[in-house]
Amino acid sequence: ASRAGEIIRDVMRKGDLGIIEKGENDLQTEADRSAQHCIIASLAQKFPNITIIGEEEPNYTAVNPDWIANNPSESVLSKKCPDQYNDIQEKDVVVWVDPLDGTSEYAAGLLENVTVLIGIAVGDRALGGVIHQPYFTSPEGGCIGRTIWGLQGVGIGGFIPKAPTKDKFILTTTRSHSNPLVEETLKKLNPDTILRVGGAGYKILLLLEGKAHAYVFASPGCKRWDTCAPEAILTAIGGKLTDVHGNLYSYSKSTPYQNKGGVLAAVIEEYHEKCRKAIPPNILK
Numbered sequence: 429a430s431r432a433g434e435i436i437r438d439v440m441r442k443g444d445l446g447i448i449e450k451g452e453n454d455l456q457t458e459a460d461r462s463a464q465h466c467i468i469a470s471l472a473q474k475f476p477n478i479t480i481i482g483e484e485e486p487n488y489t490a491v492n493p494d495w496i497a498n499n500p501s502e503s504v505l506s507k508k509c510p511d512q513y514n515d516i517q518e519k520d521v522v523v524w525v526d527p528l529d530g531t532s533e534y535a536a537g538l539l540e541n542v543t544v545l546i547g548i549a550v551g552d553r554a555l556g557g558v559i560h561q562p563y564f565t566s567p568e569g570g571c572i573g574r575t576i577w578g579l580q581g582v583g584i585g586g587f588i589p590k591a592p593t594k595d596k597f598i599l600t601t602t603r604s605h606s607n608p609l610v611e612e613t614l615k616k617l618n619p620d621t622i623l624r625v626g627g628a629g630y631k632i633l634l635l636l637e638g639k640a641h642a643y644v645f646a647s648p649g650c651k652r653w654d655t656c657a658p659e660a661i662l663t664a665i666g667g668k669l670t671d672v673h674g675n676l677y678s679y680s681k682s683t684p685y686q687n688k689g690g691v692l693a694a695v696i697e698e699y700h701e702k703c704r705k706a707i708p709p710n711i712l713k
């Protein structure tokens with residue numbers, strides 16, 4: 429994920445984004461294509477028998493050898509693998525790759541919103557995930573980029589979550605893909621503040637930072653690669669990501685890509701429940 433983050437920064441630095449319109453309000457850039465190529469080629473080389481599903485169309489040109497990441501995180505590898513994973517076979521693993529989440533914001537120069545998402549599922553369930561934020565700068569300055577990971581049975585790493593304030597009710601939602609359903613739902617939930625930001629990954633970072641209580645997007649539009657890594661990370665610390673009915677999405681290799689029931693996510697289950705109960709039946713329908 430961090431190698432992909434470097435590629436994303438390189439493309440922006442060179443200035444030619446190579447934008448293609450995949451559909452209405454749905455862009456792809458050279459950074460999306462190259463970052464996906466890097467992630468898929470790197471994973472496929474090491475784990476030839478897993479299934480990897482990426483957002484972008486596969487790119488069959490030879491991969492730049494410089495893009496093959498081969499420097500595993502020692503701090504992650506030093507953790508004990510929970511016994512529940514001992515019998516997992518490579519062929520049972522599905523990796524969902526969103527090489528650049530927040531493409532609209534990347535193209536608009538809102539670079540903090542950009543993340544790289546890699547989610548790991550076994551069977552139906554999202555078990556592990558990585559959110560890399562390539563344009564994060566620490567308040568002390570210096571190092572660019574941060575990587576947050578989570579694995580059920582282990583917890584999360586790269587980040588210490590903060591609890592949100594109890595004095596206000598803050599929601600986060602889409603910046604660039606709103607519609608009347610999304611707006612009606614937000615109105616019914618009556619938050620004090622709505623943070624409209626780009627990317628599913630970045631909205632999860634706002635939840636982990638305690639800047640918002642819940643992520644509410646009552647509309648189709650997100651896909652499995654947007655939510656697999658976020659769901660795994662939230663679940664690893666007792667949080668929840670579901671559709672607006674409260675149902676978990678399947679991440680098996682045969683599942684449809686569209687998250688038709690929208691997204692409802694929170695680190696603290698109480699806030700997930702509060703939002704779920706307040707979503708009116710006409711929206712749920």
Ligand SMILES: Nc1ncnc2c1ncn2[C@@H]1O[C@H](COP(=O)(O)O)[C@@H](OP(=O)(O)O)[C@H]1O
Nearest residue numbers: 454528529530531602604605626627628649650
């Ligand atoms: N109506 C829509 N059409 C296409 N993609 C959508 C969409 N609504 C949400 N998405 C995708 O879901 C992700 C989060 O959206 P948002 O920033 O609006 O909350 C983005 O991922 P990508 O940037 O990886 O494509 C975005 O493209």
Ligand SMILES: [Mg+2]
Nearest residue numbers: 454455483531
């Ligand atoms: Mg996209």
Ligand SMILES: [Mg+2]
Nearest residue numbers: 526529530654
């Ligand atoms: Mg995305």
Ligand SMILES: [Mg+2]
Nearest residue numbers: 483526528529
């Ligand atoms: Mg994307």
